[in-house]
Amino acid sequence: MPVTVPFEAEGALLNEIRFYLCKPLGVEKPPVLIMWSGGVHYMFQPEWVEGSRYPDSYLMELVETRSCMLGANIDAEYIEGFRVLSLLDQELLSKPCAPHLLVNGKHRKSYAGDYECPIEHWLKAKRRVFAGNQAFGGYLLQEALKADFDPSFSIEMVLDHGSLTPLELAGFDPDLPIVPILFNCVQPPIPTMRRYYQFGKFLGDAIRRYDGVKRVAILATGGISHDIATPRMGMVNREFDENLLQLLEAGDPDAVLNYATEQVHTAGNGAEEIRMWIAAMGAPNGLPFRRAYDRAVNDWYTGIGTVTSAKANWQLR
Numbered sequence: 648m649p650v651t652v653p654f655e656a657e658g659a660l661l662n663e664i665r666f667y668l669c670k671p672l673g674v675e676k677p678p679v680l681i682m683w684s685g686g687v688h689y690m691f692q693p694e695w696v697e698g699s700r701y702p703d704s705y706l707m708e709l710v711e712t713r714s715c716m717l718g719a720n721i722d723a724e725y726i727e728g729f730r731v732l733s734l735l736d737q738e739l740l741s742k743p744c745a746p747h748l749l750v751n752g753k754h755r756k757s758y759a760g761d762y763e764c765p766i767e768h769w770l771k772a773k774r775r776v777f778a779g780n781q782a783f784g785g786y787l788l789q790e791a792l793k794a795d796f797d798p799s800f801s802i803e804m805v806l807d808h809g810s811l812t813p814l815e816l817a818g819f820d821p822d823l824p825i826v827p828i829l830f831n832c833v834q835p836p837i838p839t840m841r842r843y844y845q846f847g848k849f850l851g852d853a854i855r856r857y858d859g860v861k862r863v864a865i866l867a868t869g870g871i872s873h874d875i876a877t878p879r880m881g882m883v884n885r886e887f888d889e890n891l892l893q894l895l896e897a898g899d900p901d902a903v904l905n906y907a908t909e910q911v912h913t914a915g916n917g918a919e920e921i922r923m924w925i926a927a928m929g930a931p932n933g934l935p936f937r938r939a940y941d942r943a944v945n946d947w948y949t950g951i952g953t954v955t956s957a958k959a960n961w962q963l964r
Contacts, residue, residue, distance in 0.1 A: 687733070687734050687735060688733045688734060688735035688736070691729050691730050691731075691732050691733040691736075692730065692733070693726050693730065696725075696726055696729060713725065713729065715766050715805060717729065761776050761777060761778050761779050762776065762777045762779055762804055762805070762806050762810075762825065762827060763775075763776050763805050763806070764776075764777065764805060764806035764807065764810060764811040765805075765806065765807055765808055765811045766805045766806070766807045767807055767808055770808050770811070770812075772808075772811055772812075772815065775811075775821070777806070777814070777821075777824075777825050778822065778823075778824045778825070779824055779825060779826065780824040780825070780826050780859075780860075782859055783824075783826050783857065783859055783860060784800075784826045786853070786857055786859070787826065787828070787850070787853055787854075788800050790849075790853040790856075791846075791849065791853075794849045794853075796846060796849065804827065806827060809868045809869065809920075810827055810868065812868075813866055813868045814866070817866065819864075828850075830843065830922055830923055830926065832869065832919040832920045832922050832923070833916075833919070837919060837922075838922075839908065840904045840907045840908045840911075840921075840922060840925055841904050841908075843922040843923075843925045843926045843929070844900060844904060844925050844926065844928065844929040844933075845929065846926050846929065847925065847926035847927060847928060847929025847930045848929040848930070848932060849929075850865070850926065850929070850930050851865075851929065851930030851931055851932065854930070865927055865930050867923040867924050867926060867927035868920075868923055869920025869921065869922075869923040869924065870917050870918070870920055870949040871887070871888040871891065871892075871914070871918060871921065871941075871949070872884035872885075872887050872888050872914035872915050872917075872918045872943075872949070873914075873915050873917035873918065873949035874915030874916055874917055875915075875916055875917050877915070877916060879915060882915060883943040883944070883949065884913055884914040884915065884918075885943050887910055887911075887913055887914040887918070888914070888941065888943065889941075890906060890910075891903070891906065891907065891921065892936075892938055892941055894906055895924070895928065895935070895936040895938075896935055896936055896937065896938055897935060898933060898934055898935030898936075899933075900928060900929070900933035903925065903928065904925065907921055907925060917949065936955065937955050939955055
């Protein structure tokens, strides 16, 4: 027997659920527990696909990203593959009850074992798969929860240019296992600079306590000043970049955090990625960085910089 549960939604999603699920049943609220905040029918149709091709709320090509998810190589394959996901066309809504769907999962409970990349077609980089370290990733996740952080995790993850490019150019052994840690530097609410520094300190402490590896390199990616998809795209704030690099070299975490918090808005929306640098600063407890390279590359739309910890080798247990 269906059990009515409290349900809250608004906008197009609520209207869609009411039309396709509630109306045929003659009820105002769905007599099911809905565990997926996605579309029912309309969002899977070709007109919706085309209309959502370049949404201003994403920094990636949404259709191309979903094409990779479906294994589609051309638009026609993607549109058809997405269309058949409609709950209405699958006749799931006409059944007495709907199945329990686990979205983005597998028939196993584990952390990601390998990582395909890149996801962007424009990168012109060779597709490859990096090996993961499930035990290490699982350990960091559990330790983060114990330390009062609230991370999520992904069983499957396709990495983008932010991960592939540094790994390709750093000259690492391509067979070294990796554990990607992705930070929100795009969509508000974005955690504070200080919160990322605190996470970096946690990360360094957790790595030093771990017995499963002998050596670990923390590679913090992201640009310095740059703007993406705005009228300022191509602008590089050289003053911001130089001041930030000098503060990182001075080894004064509070000065770095204050400057980054107060001035990041002058360096473009992409400069929010310096949170990853700040987390890396926290891992060795705020030790100074050494500048290896920096340059404003306007043709690449970004300030480029490379720094290394002044104490590259930590004592692991």
